[in-house]
Amino acid sequence: MTQPSSADSEYRAAARRLCRRRLLTGTAAAVTLALGIDLPRPAHAAAKLDPARIDKDPFTLGVASGDPRPDSVVLWTRLAPEPYEPDGGLPREPVAVRWELARDKGFTRDVRSGEATAHPEFNHAVHVVPEGLSPRTGYYYRFRTGIWTSAVGRTRTAPSAADASGSLRFAAVSCQAYHDGYFTALGHLAREEDVDAVLHMGDYLYEYAVDAHGGDRADPTLRLPDRFNKETVTLEDYRLRYALYHRDPDLQAAHAAHPWIVTWDDHEVENNYADETPEGSPPEAFLARRAAAYRAYYENLPLRPPQQPSGSSLQLYRRLQFGRLAQLDILDGRQHRDDQSAGDGWKVPTDETARPDRTMLGTAQERWLADGWESSRAVWNVVQQQTVLSRRRNRTSGPYPLSMDAWDGYPAARGRFLDAARKAGVTNLAVLTGDVHVHYAMDIKEDFDDTGSRTAGVELVTTSVASGGDGVAEPGDWQTLRDANPHMKFYDGRRGYVLLTLDQRQLRADYRTVDRVTRPGAPVSTAASFVSRAGDPGLKEL
Missing domain, CATH: 3.60.21.70 (Alkaline phosphatase D (PhoD))
Structure with missing residues (x-):
């Protein structure tokens, strides 16, 4: 294995602090303190990055959906114009991301849309949960920010609670x-x-x-x-x-x-x-x-x-x-x-x-x-x-x-x-x-x-x-x-x-x-x- 980097050394020092603190403050709080794993600041306290400043495709990591229910599903993406850089190629500023959900791949039959924030504290990841959807139904989704549009994803909701038909x-x-x-x-x-x-x-x-x-x-x-x-x-x-x-x-x-x-x-x-x-x-x-x-x-x-x-x-x-x-x-x-x-x-x-x-x-x-x-x-x-x-x-x-x-x-x-x-x-x-x-x-x-x-x-x-x-x-x-x-x-x-x-x-x-x-x-x-x-x-x- 390679020799520990400076980041590793800082991590181990933080872990030692964690070990000393956990009996007094609780594991979760101590880990948060030790690693600086913070939560997003209130929206009014964080100026958002102008998406026009993003000059490379930020949707390099694709899109995903998951945990389908009859009326909702999770939509995911993460902004990273430089995916192999620790910060993903973005400054530590929130970014506004528009999401769109439709019944057709051409997005002519829109169902839901809205705006989410990609927070730097979550490495500019986005989790959206559109609700009020129809059960056992296929949808298409995508994300936009600035001049950039993500790949199109396809997802599907679960059957309704009483549905015993089909397969x-x-x-x-x-x-x-x-x-x-x-x-x-x-x-x-x-x-x-x-x-x-x-x-x-x-x-x-x-x-x-x-x-x-x-x-x-x-x-x-x-x-x-x-x-x-x-x-x-x-x-x-x-x-x-x-x-x-x-x-x-x-x-x-x-x-x-x-x-x-x-x-x-x-x-x-x-x-x-x-x-x-x-x-x-x-x-x-x-x-x-x-x-x-x-x-x-x-x-x-x-x-x-x-x-x-x-x-x-x-x-x-x-x-x-x-x-x-x-x-x-x-x-x-x-x-x-x-x-x-x-x-x-x-x-x-x-x-x-x-x-x-x-x-x-x-x-x-x-x-x-x-x-x-x-x-x-x-x-x-x-x-x-x-x-x-x-x-x-x-x-x-x-x-x-x-x-x-x-x-x-x-x-x-x-x-x-x-x-x-x-x-x-x-x-x-x-x-x-x-x-x-x-x-x-x-x-x-x-x-x-x-x-x-x-x-x-x-x-x-x-x-x-x-x-x-x-x-x-x-x-x-x-x-x-x-x-x-x-x-x-x-x-x-x-x-x-x-x-x-x-x-x-x-x-x-x-x-x-x-x-x-x-x-x-x-x-x-x-x-x-x-x-x-x-x-x-x-x-x-x-």
Whole structure:
């Protein structure tokens, strides 16, 4: 790793101040003080930048929408005429941005419009939430400032609360390490039709250094500044890393084509962190680092105002309804968990692993999820979360190592999860997962030691967009994992995404793959398709 810069040194000094202050002032206030993560000043106190002074296209990072409801959706952009500069090429002054929403791409049938302010305190990001929209309706949107107009985005609202008709189509994606390859899968996803929302399971970005040529992309035309060739630690680091990712044309296209619903995993901050426990950061510095990462996460994704962070905390778990067809519970399995037992990797479980009070979600989130299931009237209860829920063994005879970072490392928490679903009468449970850079299709068994036990639901694990580089259909452990885990119906090691289609009768999962990502242009194909019938959980290959 490179030597700490002056910014890093200032960060570490601030973190030490944080450590001393937190008992007196509270974590959030101390992080705010230590990092200078301030809020916008009142409008009357801040003179706005004249947009006529912006002499380069400020919409270099594209547009995005997200968290659709029947009557509203989030619209996002960030102004950055110089995206690889820490300030984005703008002075620390607010900028007026006009937004427009229409029923047609030519904007002849306007629906809503207005003006928002891109505040420098939020790195000139804009979050707009137009309300009073029609349910299950497609819209187009764009932004303007000065002489500049953004690319046009397309979005869609959710069905009304009583709507049980038709079908829903989601796309599940995860793990997009820029330095491991091109986001080819996202380019194909942008061209998929009738997608109601893209569900991102985490690892939107990675904290590791990216060299001048983009790592394994090995792009000879790319000349990234040296500031990217270091691990992200400070607020400036994370903001720049999001700018790098948003400059990718395939990511921009996928955001512009469909609304996104996001949750995080670990790499948005640091590999395998658990709540306030880091993997490699100095413990006294970690909360300040987490605050910076959470701030940049909100700034750069289409999240609603309740998700605005407070110091080193961000309320990410939330619920969206898609008529009577689906309830979507978006979980945060990183911020509230206990530390991994026996280390972060594949380890034989210990007495600590089996401790009954260990949690993946935290008490409040567990209760919130159980209450949501109790009141659900949806045909399908879909859970968007990070790490593999179902048991995975990597050998056919014991003792059996298990992944301590996944739910296998938190068996009591998994037991409470499944008990809550059973007590609530959830008959059609679909868990969507990322993290592991491979496709899995699995039945969730009530007792994984008894192949004849009740199937509680299905787990659809999406592979990575790029993380891990070029993959193969059958990795070296393919046969072992299939033999060791009879509930595993499918395993593929290539990159891609999952298309999930839901209606009153069934769930269908199409596993889409590309053969390579270290060079652009790979075609996409469907490696396998499965269905699970409503009222009769369990995956059957088509």
